[in-house]
Amino acid sequence: MEMIFAGLLDSLSPASLMFVFTGVAIGVMIGAIPGINGPMAIALFIPITYYMTPLTAIGFLVGLNKGAFFGGAISAVLLRTPGTPEAAATSWDGYPLTQQGKGEKALRMALYSSVAGDVISTGVLIAIAAPLAAVALFMGPSEIFALISLALTVIAGIGTNSICRGLIAAAFGLLAGLIGTEPVTALPRLTFDVYQLGGGLSLIPVAIGLLAFSEILIQLERFTVKGGGEHVANVFSTKREDRMLSFKEFFSKIKTLLRGSFIGIGVGAMPGLGAPVASFMSYDQAQKRSRDKEEFGKGSLEGIGASESANSAVVASSMIPLFVLGIPGNLAVAMLMGAFMIHGMQPGPLMFKENAQLMYGIYGSLLLASLFLAVIGRFGLRLFCKAVEIPAVILYPIVIFTCIMGSYLGRSDMFDVGVMLSFGVIGYFMRKFDFSYVAFLIGFILVPEWERALQQVVIISENNPTMFFQRPVAMALMALTFFVIGKTFWNNIKAGRDCRAEKVKAPAKDEND
Amino acid sequence: MTRIQRETIANLMIVGFGILLLTWAIPTYTPAYPGYGASPALVANVSVGVMIAMACLSLVRLLLARFAGKTLPAEEGQFPEEAQSTGFTQVGRVNLLHLARFIIPSVLLLAAIEYVGYVPAAFVFLMVIQYFIGSRKWLQSTVVSIVLVAVLYIVMRYGFGVPIPGPQLF
Numbered sequence: 001m002e003m004i005f006a007g008l009l010d011s012l013s014p015a016s017l018m019f020v021f022t023g024v025a026i027g028v029m030i031g032a033i034p035g036i037n038g039p040m041a042i043a044l045f046i047p048i049t050y051y052m053t054p055l056t057a058i059g060f061l062v063g064l065n066k067g068a069f070f071g072g073a074i075s076a077v078l079l080r081t082p083g084t085p086e087a088a089a090t091s092w093d094g095y096p097l098t099q100q101g102k103g104e105k106a107l108r109m110a111l112y113s114s115v116a117g118d119v120i121s122t123g124v125l126i127a128i129a130a131p132l133a134a135v136a137l138f139m140g141p142s143e144i145f146a147l148i149s150l151a152l153t154v155i156a157g158i159g160t161n162s163i164c165r166g167l168i169a170a171a172f173g174l175l176a177g178l179i180g181t182e183p184v185t186a187l188p189r190l191t192f193d194v195y196q197l198g199g200g201l202s203l204i205p206v207a208i209g210l211l212a213f214s215e216i217l218i219q220l221e222r223f224t225v226k227g228g229g230e231h232v233a234n235v236f237s238t239k240r241e242d243r244m245l246s247f248k249e250f251f252s253k254i255k256t257l258l259r260g261s262f263i264g265i266g267v268g269a270m271p272g273l274g275a276p277v278a279s280f281m282s283y284d285q286a287q288k289r290s291r292d293k294e295e296f297g298k299g300s301l302e303g304i305g306a307s308e309s310a311n312s313a314v315v316a317s318s319m320i321p322l323f324v325l326g327i328p329g330n331l332a333v334a335m336l337m338g339a340f341m342i343h344g345m346q347p348g349p350l351m352f353k354e355n356a357q358l359m360y361g362i363y364g365s366l367l368l369a370s371l372f373l374a375v376i377g378r379f380g381l382r383l384f385c386k387a388v389e390i391p392a393v394i395l396y397p398i399v400i401f402t403c404i405m406g407s408y409l410g411r412s413d414m415f416d417v418g419v420m421l422s423f424g425v426i427g428y429f430m431r432k433f434d435f436s437y438v439a440f441l442i443g444f445i446l447v448p449e450w451e452r453a454l455q456q457v458v459i460i461s462e463n464n465p466t467m468f469f470q471r472p473v474a475m476a477l478m479a480l481t482f483f484v485i486g487k488t489f490w491n492n493i494k495a496g497r498d499c500r501a502e503k504v505k506a507p508a509k510d511e512n513d
Numbered sequence: 514m515t516r517i518q519r520e521t522i523a524n525l526m527i528v529g530f531g532i533l534l535l536t537w538a539i540p541t542y543t544p545a546y547p548g549y550g551a552s553p554a555l556v557a558n559v560s561v562g563v564m565i566a567m568a569c570l571s572l573v574r575l576l577l578a579r580f581a582g583k584t585l586p587a588e589e590g591q592f593p594e595e596a597q598s599t600g601f602t603q604v605g606r607v608n609l610l611h612l613a614r615f616i617i618p619s620v621l622l623l624a625a626i627e628y629v630g631y632v633p634a635a636f637v638f639l640m641v642i643q644y645f646i647g648s649r650k651w652l653q654s655t656v657v658s659i660v661l662v663a664v665l666y667i668v669m670r671y672g673f674g675v676p677i678p679g680p681q682l683f
Contacts, residue, residue: 050673051673164567167567168563168564168567170563171561174556174560175557175560175564178556178557178560182543184547184551184553185553188542189557190542191542217611217612220611220646221611223646223647224611224647393646393648394653394657397642397658397661398661400615401642401661401665408675408678409675412675412676412678414626414627414678418623421619425612425616429607432607451551454551454555454556455550455551458551459550
């Protein structure tokens with residue numbers, strides 16, 4: 001109990017409060033800019049957290065992520081261009097409201113739904129992470145190895161239409177993560193005699209290159225070919241009822257918000273699914289169960305609430321696998337895991353034992369971030385709406401230069417800038433050829449732990465080839481891994497067949513017509 | 514170039530890269546087996562093995578598609594994702610000229626910083642980048658460049674105490 005109070009008091013220190021507040025404010029601002037999302041913002045800002053204490057650094061990044069999730073709704077509502085993929089469903093009802101001059105009302109609904117989803121999800125995280133972590137402590141290296149294998153397999157399917165390309169990306173990530181000093185012999189491995197690679201590739205330039213720089217290269221390509229110049233529609237009506245959201249309007253959607261929150265919690269807790277899935281699932285359920293089904297897609301506050309409560313609930317719940325098992329469920333959490341590692345901590349069940357005070361401090365920061373999101377969103381909404389109008393010719397140079405100098409900040413070495421540029425180009429090609437950069441990054445982050453577990457298993461079992469079949473949980477997890485691979489391949493083949501069958505049917509139908 | 518051709522080239526490059534790693538890079542730059550635990554090359558070999566196996570599988574699929582005359586879209590636009598509702602997949606044609614326009618100045622910046630220092634190199638870099646992005650307002654470009662260079666200089670030097678790269682004028 002002392003630890004809990006000490007941790008919560010830490011989170012209330014002036015420095016922690018300031019950084020969480022700043023993180024949320026920057027996150028909302030960045031999330032509002034189309035094309036810049038939470039993980040990208042985390043990648044850009046991780047270098048400055050080098051100079052913070054672990055609690056303020058994690059608090060700042062968590063605030064940034066939470067803010068970016070809501071920020072994504074701003075451009076979705078005002079421009080019908082979701083700032084983040086998970087805000088796509090929000091745009092379906094938000095933009096029609098904006099066209100009716102009720103943009104501010106839509107944004108308020110998005111804000112309060114986000115805060116509701118976020119608070120409920122944070123509560124669930126606090127309630128269940130520590131007890132589950134206590135159970136997870138009984139896992140040995142065999143189970144950890146099997147679990148990471150399963151996580152990598154599940155995550156290989158993210159962000160690509162092909163499991164083959166997902167697995168190639170994950171394997172490439174593993175390979176990149178092996179560069180550096182080999183843990184058993186303490187000798188350099190795959191360093192090509194480049195002394196800067198002796199300590200391995202640093203996460204910061206790799207993440208900035210893959211997430212931010214390559215994304216900007218793609219966006220610039222679109223911008224230079226097609227041009228920009230989207231303008232915000234009529235957002236702020238002079239009529240009070242068009243601007244404000246009444247208690248009655250909000251609380252009449254409470255069932256939808258609760259349902260959305262729990263969908264978000266469930267989806268977030270499962271590695272690999274992510275916020276867009278939660279958002280679309282919740283929207284679909286809300287539409288099916290609503291009394292005003294026909295309003296969906298035309299400016300329904302319920303639709304906005306369903307989407308936003310679900311995607312915001314994912315933020316905290318996706319930390320459950322991280323805190324319980326040490327496995328990142330999605331890209332934003334993978335970046336947070338990287339931040340933990342930069343500050344010398346290995347996320348996982350042991351954290352509750354070794355860094356209990358810090359963990360409760362992080363819980364406090366999570367709750368504070370929700371509170372700050374409500375306050376900043378409530379009073380700064382009009383200011384953040386201006387962020388969507390920043391001209392691209394000013395925004396892109398800022399982001400490019402921040403990518404370059406951010407990579408330098410980590411180790412004060414221009415070599416890291418070269419690494420960032422290289423991974424920027426690799427990321428550009430990965431996106432163009434549909435290779436999952438998410439799988440790459442998660443493989444890159446998880447490989448040290450995966451290899452450590454493998455070494456432990458091999459040493460303990462004295463090179464016994466049946467080592468994974470001696471422990472039932474490990475065996476079940478390995479079986480599940482192979483099942484997931486088989487099932488995903490089968491689904492791909494089936495989807496291909498269905499697609500071809502439809503193509504064959506379509507011309508036949510045309511001929512009949 | 515058709516999508517089948519692009520994917521074939523990509524997969525062939527992965528197979529070639531994998532073979533190079535397996536036959537040269539991993540044996541040359543991996544420590545010898547110390548006699549206990551797993552070999553330091555094991556995870557690397559398995560990873561490359563998975564890469565080659567998956568690329569070969571994709572090649573077989575593409576080959577079957579070609580012989581069966583199946584229709585992957587013959588020609589695709591630069592931004593085919595815009596047809597999708599979520600709009601976040603970015604599969605499409607590679608624009609090497611565009612890539613060069615932003616990568617070459619960045620690489621030159623790396624070299625220039627070492628010789629002329631952070632302030633002039635970064636200023637010129639930002640002016641060039643803004644020109645390539647399409648800005649023709651020289652005053653605006655100059656102000657953006659000066660402000661950005663100054664802000665990051667102050668943040669690095671006085672905020673974080675990080676050494677500024679390259680020779681310094683002041």
